[in-house]
Amino acid sequence: MAKTTSMLPLLLLLATAATSAWEMNIRMPTDRLVKDGGAALIHALRPVLGSGGQLAARAGVACDSWRVGVEAHNVIGWKTVPARCEGYVGHYMLGGHYRRDSALVVDEAIAYADKLTLAGNGKEVWIFDIDETSLSNLPYYATHGFGATPYNDTSFREYVAEGSAPALPETRRLYRRLLEIGVKPVFLTGRTEDQRAITVANLRRQGYSGWEKLLLKPAVHAAGELQGSAVAYKSGERQKLQNAGFIIVGNIGDQWSDILGAPEGARTFKLPDPMYYIG
Amino acid sequence: MAKTTSMLPLLLLLATAATSAWEMNIRMPTDRLVKDGGAALIHALRPVLGSGGQLAARAGVACDSWRVGVEAHNVIGWKTVPARCEGYVGHYMLGGHYRRDSALVVDEAIAYADKLTLAGNGKEVWIFDIDETSLSNLPYYATHGFGATPYNDTSFREYVAEGSAPALPETRRLYRRLLEIGVKPVFLTGRTEDQRAITVANLRRQGYSGWEKLLLKPAVHAAGELQGSAVAYKSGERQKLQNAGFIIVGNIGDQWSDILGAPEGARTFKLPDPMYYIG
Numbered sequence: 001m002a003k004t005t006s007m008l009p010l011l012l013l014l015a016t017a018a019t020s021a022w023e024m025n026i027r028m029p030t031d032r033l034v035k036d037g038g039a040a041l042i043h044a045l046r047p048v049l050g051s052g053g054q055l056a057a058r059a060g061v062a063c064d065s066w067r068v069g070v071e072a073h074n075v076i077g078w079k080t081v082p083a084r085c086e087g088y089v090g091h092y093m094l095g096g097h098y099r100r101d102s103a104l105v106v107d108e109a110i111a112y113a114d115k116l117t118l119a120g121n122g123k124e125v126w127i128f129d130i131d132e133t134s135l136s137n138l139p140y141y142a143t144h145g146f147g148a149t150p151y152n153d154t155s156f157r158e159y160v161a162e163g164s165a166p167a168l169p170e171t172r173r174l175y176r177r178l179l180e181i182g183v184k185p186v187f188l189t190g191r192t193e194d195q196r197a198i199t200v201a202n203l204r205r206q207g208y209s210g211w212e213k214l215l216l217k218p219a220v221h222a223a224g225e226l227q228g229s230a231v232a233y234k235s236g237e238r239q240k241l242q243n244a245g246f247i248i249v250g251n252i253g254d255q256w257s258d259i260l261g262a263p264e265g266a267r268t269f270k271l272p273d274p275m276y277y278i279g
Numbered sequence: 280m281a282k283t284t285s286m287l288p289l290l291l292l293l294a295t296a297a298t299s300a301w302e303m304n305i306r307m308p309t310d311r312l313v314k315d316g317g318a319a320l321i322h323a324l325r326p327v328l329g330s331g332g333q334l335a336a337r338a339g340v341a342c343d344s345w346r347v348g349v350e351a352h353n354v355i356g357w358k359t360v361p362a363r364c365e366g367y368v369g370h371y372m373l374g375g376h377y378r379r380d381s382a383l384v385v386d387e388a389i390a391y392a393d394k395l396t397l398a399g400n401g402k403e404v405w406i407f408d409i410d411e412t413s414l415s416n417l418p419y420y421a422t423h424g425f426g427a428t429p430y431n432d433t434s435f436r437e438y439v440a441e442g443s444a445p446a447l448p449e450t451r452r453l454y455r456r457l458l459e460i461g462v463k464p465v466f467l468t469g470r471t472e473d474q475r476a477i478t479v480a481n482l483r484r485q486g487y488s489g490w491e492k493l494l495l496k497p498a499v500h501a502a503g504e505l506q507g508s509a510v511a512y513k514s515g516e517r518q519k520l521q522n523a524g525f526i527i528v529g530n531i532g533d534q535w536s537d538i539l540g541a542p543e544g545a546r547t548f549k550l551p552d553p554m555y556y557i558g
Contacts, residue, residue, distance in 0.1 A: 062379045062380075062382075062383060064376075064379075065379045065380045065382070065383040066383060068347055068350055068380055068383075068551070069380070069383045069384060069387065071347055071350060071351040072350040072351055072352075072384075072549045072551075073351075073547075073549065074383070074384045074387050074388075074548050074549055075383075075387055097343075100341045100344045101341075101344045101347055101348070103341075103344070104341060104344040104345060104347075104348045104353070104354075105348060105351075105353045108348065108353050108354055109353075268352075269353055270351045270352065270353055272347070272351075
């Protein structure tokens with residue numbers, strides 16, 4: 001058991017130590033972990049503080065119930081992950097569980113997309129959020145309490161400025177499938193215009209290309225701005241797209257504020273994110 | 280382990296054999312199971328096919344990912360629980376997991392309700408769905424594959440006609456709290472007018488009283504009708520309430536069709552239900 005409990009620091013090390021392409025892959029749980037249900041890694045971790053949440057529940061906080069409450073939009077407006085759930089969320093994010101949950105969402109999205117009948121005029125678009133959707137900031141959050149410590153705008157922007165965020169592989173799989181089908185990707189993000197160059201570089205480096213638009217917030221960044229009215233901003237941008245003749249056939253994000261507010265898009269997909277809440 | 284695997288049939292027996300008040304309580308996982316995280320029961324069951332989903336994931340279906348996909352409205356329009364997830368859903372529903380998840384949703388709802396400022400004119404209402412929200416049909420579904428076998432309208436209506444469905448204790452806790460606060464409960468259900476008498480009897484027997492309205496579907500029941508446009512029906516009824524001067528401060532149900540469609544209510548709550556989908 002001593003060996004088991006020592007695996008989280010190891011994972012943290014793997015998740016944060018390096019920036020090369022190969023080591024980027026290590027930052028995210030591997031595909032093998034996802035496919036075999038994380039037998040090798042999660043099985044060892046789970047009895048200690050697994051994302052099944054038993055031990056966490058006995059500690060007085062049903063962390064898995066809390067996580068599902070977040071995903072189902074019952075738990076809203078929270079500022080930080082409950083302190084006792086930091087370990088739980090860390091295991092969830094770094095083990096195969098997060099990847100499995102993300103893969104299922106993307107499988108549903110692709111199944112939906114594959115059945116679409118396109119008009120042939122190239123007007124169908126699919127909205128992609130960026131952070132925790134197209135790109136993963138897990139390397140940052142792994143060293144910042146997995147959302148259990150208050151959001152630090154300065155240090156997070158420094159991380160973004162590195163342009164080193166890995167792709168969430170599931171989302172990239174959807175992105176590429178949509179390009180094959182003929183649906184045009186549109187990025188719509190709470191990132192601001194001053195972050196455009198590094199965001200483009202980061203996206204390209206991670207295998208994203210051929211997008212129709214990359215929509216960033218025009219306002220000069222002010223501290224805490226990301227906590228503002230994301231629903232109003234993002235639904236407003238979607239309305240402009242619709243007014244310009246685009247058909248929003250799909251919309252995917254990790255926050256409910258990505259996918260709430262008319263026009264939502266013909267179908268919406270909520271990727272898991274137990275680390276932070278943007279209202 | 281042989282002893283462990285034999286517990287599901289025992290639970291099924293407990294869940295379906297009896298109708299007395301005491302045995303009603305047995306039908307739902309006990310509060311103790313919820314509070315201590317299901318240590319006694321779930322711990323024994325989980326290594327076999329627990330609702331943490333590891334074994335299910337290894338079998339090729341990530342049943343816990345599927346369940347969360349349902350709760351987050353990513354998996355829609357499904358007719359039955361995936362065959363391989365029947366055991367998983369059974370364990371989820373009969374163990375403490377379902378009760379823990381429900382308790383968290385209701386804790387959030389009560390925290391929200393306690394902060395409401397009421398106008399004092401008695402016009403604030405809270406919408407309650409009935410099946411799998413105010414009352415639990417788990418005794419029925421426990422003998423019908425936990426949603427893994429196709430919906431049988433005839434046998435389900437026979438079960439409803441018994442009027443024996445136990446309360447979901449968490450929802451009843453919310454209901455009673457709202458009455459204390461001064462928010463009036465309104466039941467809004469896909470059940471039909473011909474089921475009014477037995478529904479009233481069942482609700483009263485389970486400790487519900489003092490509701491403002493009990494809204495049932497007026498149409499004479501036709502086979503499969505419950506699979507119809509629940510969103511249109513329920514949002515229409517909520518609009519009528521609003522037109523009559525009521526303020527819908529909250530809305531709780533186990534289906535997304537209970538809480539989608541304007542006017543949704545000022546805040547909505549989604550109780551877990553991995554057994555069936557109503558669109």
